[in-house]
Amino acid sequence: MTSTQRLSTLLSLTIIWSVLTNTNGFSIPPSTASVAKVPINNTPLLRNDQSPAFATTRSSLSSIMLRLSANDTTNKTDDDDDSSKKKKKGDSIRSTTGIRPSLHPTEINCIAEALMLRSTNNPSIDIDVATSSEPLQIAITAGGIAMNAIDKRNSDKDDTSEKFTMEESQTISGRVVGVVMRMRELEEVLVKRVRGVGWVKKYGEEESFGVLRAECNDDNNTDELEKKLAETIKINPLFRMNRAECLLGLFLDTVERPKLELLGEGVAGGSEVDFIDADRLEVLRTVE
Numbered sequence: 001m002t003s004t005q006r007l008s009t010l011l012s013l014t015i016i017w018s019v020l021t022n023t024n025g026f027s028i029p030p031s032t033a034s035v036a037k038v039p040i041n042n043t044p045l046l047r048n049d050q051s052p053a054f055a056t057t058r059s060s061l062s063s064i065m066l067r068l069s070a071n072d073t074t075n076k077t078d079d080d081d082d083s084s085k086k087k088k089k090g091d092s093i094r095s096t097t098g099i100r101p102s103l104h105p106t107e108i109n110c111i112a113e114a115l116m117l118r119s120t121n122n123p124s125i126d127i128d129v130a131t132s133s134e135p136l137q138i139a140i141t142a143g144g145i146a147m148n149a150i151d152k153r154n155s156d157k158d159d160t161s162e163k164f165t166m167e168e169s170q171t172i173s174g175r176v177v178g179v180v181m182r183m184r185e186l187e188e189v190l191v192k193r194v195r196g197v198g199w200v201k202k203y204g205e206e207e208s209f210g211v212l213r214a215e216c217n218d219d220n221n222t223d224e225l226e227k228k229l230a231e232t233i234k235i236n237p238l239f240r241m242n243r244a245e246c247l248l249g250l251f252l253d254t255v256e257r258p259k260l261e262l263l264g265e266g267v268a269g270g271s272e273v274d275f276i277d278a279d280r281l282e283v284l285r286t287v288e
Contacts, residue, residue, distance in 0.1 A: 006218055008097055019172050021251075074238050075139065100162070100165075100168070100268070100269060101162055101268065102274075102275070103164075103168055103171060103172050103175075103268065104248065104267070104269075104275045105275075106149050106150070106153065106274070107175050107176060107179075108166075108241065108244045108248055109149060109173070109174055109244075110142075110145045110149050110176040110245055111176060111180070111244035111248055112240045112241050112243075112244040113145050114127055114141075114142060114145055114176070114179075114180050114183070115233050115240055115243060115244060116233060116234065116240065117141075117145075117185070118136075118166065118230070118233075119136055119229075119230035119231070119233040119234045120230075120234070121230065122160050125139075125141060126138045126141050127141050127142070127180065128184075129180075129181060129182075129183060129184055130184050135181065138180060138181060139177050139180075139181060141180075142158055142177045142179075142180035142181070143173055143176070143177050143230060146173040146176040146177070147173065149172070150156050150164055150169045150172060150173070157285045165268065167267075167268040168268040168269065170268075171267045171268045171269065173268075175248065175251065175252075175256070178251055178255065178256070179247055179248060179251045182251065182255070182273050183247070186247045186251060187247065188210060188252050189210055189250055189254070190209065190210075190243075190246050190247065190250060190284070191215045191216060193283055193284055193285075193286050194206060194209050194211045194216060194283060195216040196286060197283045197286055200283060201213075201216065206236075207236075207239055207242065208242055208280065209243070209244070209246050209280060209283070209284075210240065210241070210242035210243020210245070210246055210247075211238055211246075212225070212228065212232060214228065215229070221251075245276055246276070246284060247276060248275075248278070249273045249275070249276050249281065249284050250284060252271050252272075252273050253273055253284065256271050256273035257272075
């Protein structure tokens with residue numbers, strides 16, 4: 001496991017630690033919330049008093065995180081030596097401006113991959129919170145998707161591709177895990193907001209949001225709709241990418257940015273939704 005993989009895994013496990021103790025993820029409990037300063041990603045995660053039900057899971061997570069930390073310390077020197085020998089890559093013009101490439105394309109691709117995995121209905125892959133009783137395994141699967149994408153980018157021999165920094169890698173991993181762990185909840189919000197805007201139905205623009213028209217009807221057979229949605233996600237890459245974009249946009253707007261603003265924190269590249277056109281973004285931000 002590379003240094004980037006270990007750091008990303010640590011971040012994913014830290015996030016799921018918060019998710020396991022708070023069903024709303026990053027939302028603040030009414031009066032018992034406390035902010036735990038976590039060095040990873042430089043972003044505080046909220047922690048509530050733990051119930052006995054999570055004692056075993058907490059112990060397991062602690063052991064995993066300690067082992068990963070130990071491995072990272074042991075191999076840090078080797079990783080640094082290897083990276084120093086490699087030719088510096090990236091867009092020379094961009095590098096002179098100090099402007100870093102957007103993280104969102106990689107995040108969207110990862111979320112689209114998670115949607116594809118879910119649509120296969122493979123019982124051996126824990127990726128759907130609606131069908132799995134193992135939230136930790138879902139987080140590990142999502143973190144693995146992100147780590148593979150990060151490693152692919154960082155090992156790219158194309159000199160125009162800049163490597164992700166440590167902070168950027170952690171941000172990508174955290175967002176992918178965050179969206180996947182809230183996938184069903186975010187999808188409900190997406191359908192509700194698309195359904196609530198008249199012009200979308202009038203002009204048949206549901207698929208530009210990655211939503212089936214049938215999802216916007218209240219009288220659907222749930223099983224049949226799930227099958228149709230899974231099939232559309234598998235065979236229609238544009239539909240899949242549109243859905244991934246909108247889910248990420250909703251996550252940034254409703255979860256990440258409000259929480260970071262409240263805590264006075266920030267992440268690499270910021271939390272602006274600058275990858276969705278104005279018309280669709282207006283729909284996503286329409287609250288009934």
